[in-house]
Amino acid sequence: MEAIQHLASGFAVALQPLNVILAFVGVLVGTTVGMLPGIGPINAIAVLIPIAFALRLPPESALIMLAGIYYGSQYGNSISTILLNVPGTASAVTTALDGYAMTQSGRAASALAVSAIASFVGGTLSIFGLVLFAPLLAKWAIRFGPAEYFALMVFAFAALAGLAGANRAKALVATSLGLLLATVGFDPNSGLARFTFGEMKLLDGMDFVVVTIGLFAVSEVFRVLEGGEAGRLAAAAIGSVMARVREAVAAAWTMVRGSVVGFLVGVLPGAGGTVASFMAYATEQRLVDRRGTFGSGDMRGVAAPEAANNAAATGAMIPLLTLGIPGSGTTAVLLGALLGMNVTPGPLLLEQRPEVFWGLAASMYLGNAMLLVLNLPLVGVFVRVLELPRWALFPGVAALSFVAVYAVNQSVLDLWLMTGFGVVGYLMRRAGFPLAPLILGLVLGPLMEKNVRRALALSGGDWGVLFSSPLAIALWILAAATAVLPWLVSRRGAGRGALSLLRAEGGSQ
């Protein structure tokens, strides 16, 4: 097969000594930057692109380093999420649910190992997907219009509602609060500023990083201040690398399923890692959570979103490479880098510059492998952070929150908002309101609103457009089934209901 041949030649490029070193540096820088919330891969890549130019690296070498940063920063983000409950990106919020719960029960090392392995599996499987199905999936992404996106969002919320647990009212409050916060800012469909109170900063909407850091990290600092057992992180057991790998094998199928879900969602421009990791989590919870352990430190609850997240990152390369359309902020930066190297991504890339396409595929694989090699042995080192006394660790978390929020935009308003969300988040957690639905509302709300209004604008106000394509109808049926099925199941087998997503307040129980 031609594709395999090309991929082999891609690997020949990727495995040159210089490129291996660059992949390593990329992963290292990416992991380090990713651990700092609020910075993210976009800034890391933007910092390193000029260096790549200055060193006059050939395009494939520069791309290899950039791919390393991309994957490294995603994993780095999981580290701070799992250890300190500071999710720096929306997609890590799902990881926080079970990841931080595992840390609290002394299984931080296992959580980190599972996260690294799941990322590797997600990255590996999705590269096969990229090699085999890229042109086909590009066509699929084009058929996905506003109505289909809206149906997908409804599907996501149905997954949430279907899991409604102990207190549906509190879950509803959290979700709708997120949806309401999502409407703050400039409304592109009317050119109107909504709920901005004349504050220019708010035109861009509620900054996701500010809200998450307030709700998760700052509220955690307050919770620990209560004293008592909260925040006394159990001394982490550090086994050998092999023991952790063996442990992770139990979640193998979870990783595979998470990868497939994540990859398919990732291909859609704009949907990205958040939807992917959440969908993977919800699916997995439905399928395997027999004892209701999701949300209270189930390893599979870490494996599913981590695999999905990485698979989605690869999936996002498909619209970039085959259509020239960046599906996320990071791929937009990559697009800029490619243009700078005289590579125009688009429908002809595969024919005209196969070495770039396959070289990138191979280098993404290399980046993933490098990530595993670098980080598995380091798990034990990262976990040491937890051995710090509380008086050193949590003020540090607070300081990290300050910089994360302040450094990027230099806005004092962001510090006020972060503090406000910290207090609200603390009180909500104390009263047993789940926080994950709030974040989902905030992230998915704009996508939902924009797409339903886009669909209606395209149809001239005819609501029928929402059900006009087979793809949309299929998604609606899936959504309905997702909402109704758990209810039917729980009627039959009482006590089996999978409730943890709503119970878990950022994995704090």
Added chain:
Amino acid sequence: MNLWYRGWLLLFLAVALAGCQARRQRSFECIAPANPGGGWDLTCRLIAQAAGELRLLPATLRVTNLPGAGGGMAFAHTVSVRNRDSSLIVAASPATTLRLAQGQYGDLEAGDVRWLAAVGAEYGVLAVAAGAPWRSLDDLVSAWRSNPGRIVVGGGSAVGGQDHMKVLLLADRAGIDPRSIRYVPFDGGGEALTALLGGFIQVFSGEASEIEAQLEAGNVAVVAVLAPERLGGKLAGFPTAKEQGYDLSWITWRGFYVPRGISDSAYRRWVDLMRRVVQSEPWREARNRYGIEPFALLGSDFERFVRAEVETLRGISLELGLIR
């Protein structure tokens, strides 16, 4: 384990040191008022690169990103915090002047900063899917006249934004009621182009660079190039709106402003730097690589250009009821 730990630490320090080395000399700054990856960011990075290669500054020109409010955060920052800072330039484009014209930067106005130079430009295009029945602006306009609801235009900017403006101006020139034009905003040109390929919209309003790859693949056709003169390269075969009898162009210039309060001599130094950059070979290469056309306006010429543009855009926005 210990070896790994030390190795990691060492490598990290090495990278950190290299990073420090790269940014030790920092005395000039170019603010890109958006996140990395967009046009403003590119403008800053290209000018920084060219100025560095030509050694036009005693120190490196450092690029910082100050995103927010469509450039409003950077504009307000320049006016209120950095008004006397002569080491600062800020990237701008018609997205800046359009927002100034529509009063979207609060009560700040174009006169609150000093306009430095435009160093290059892109041009707007109107494109349709390859098999579409409209081959020219006349085709499109007559289809609009007979049934305005049938054609939906999509673009990457908000209602009242640049891509919307392009079709509103076309309607105005063609004598169609601009309100009958149906425009749907998408998140960036890429998503709008996807919608065109998927058949969800009929006309794509955007920039020439956005469609080049699809044009080459034969998936889209250009109805009109909104440049004053015919472009070269892949767009050489497509007529401008002017050639087709519509007095319409959309110049997405790439340029800079500086704080109002800097001295005339500092302003002249910057103008001089920009003049030498736009005439240089590295700049021509960088432009070509990113598909940016030559377009240079310096100093007071650029000041006049910006003032006129803001006036025009304000007039149209008022006329259309986009602002009150």
Added chain:
Amino acid sequence: MKLASLDRVLGVAFFAVAAGAALQARKFSVAFLIDPLGPKGFPLLAATLLAAGSLFVVLRPDRRSEFPERAAAGRIAAAVASFVIYALSVAPLGFFLSTALEVAFLARLFGGGVKASLASGALTAAGLWILFALVLGLPLPAGMIFG
């Protein structure tokens, strides 16, 4: 069940947010309406859902939801106050000094020793400064003393 449980207080607060948002949203009007929902539709929907949910929480609060104890509440209030002071002081004092002081204060609040707290404040601030300002090149305020 106590009349003023934490659930009730939060429920009332969220209901007020919903009501305020709905009142504001009703006033949104535009010259260029391109879709039937308009800028109002979605905020009104979200506000309605929020109002319904919070009303339910007010009427049927959880039994176990209680306010924090007095001493704990005092510590948390002190932390919140220090956050506010930090936000005010970071620009004039500069990143390093204000962060070092804030971290030292919080460390004291968490029960660290005086010397250890000060050391941890200085170390944390220095580490973050190196990472963010030097390595990543993000502009942190130097303040009046170091600036």
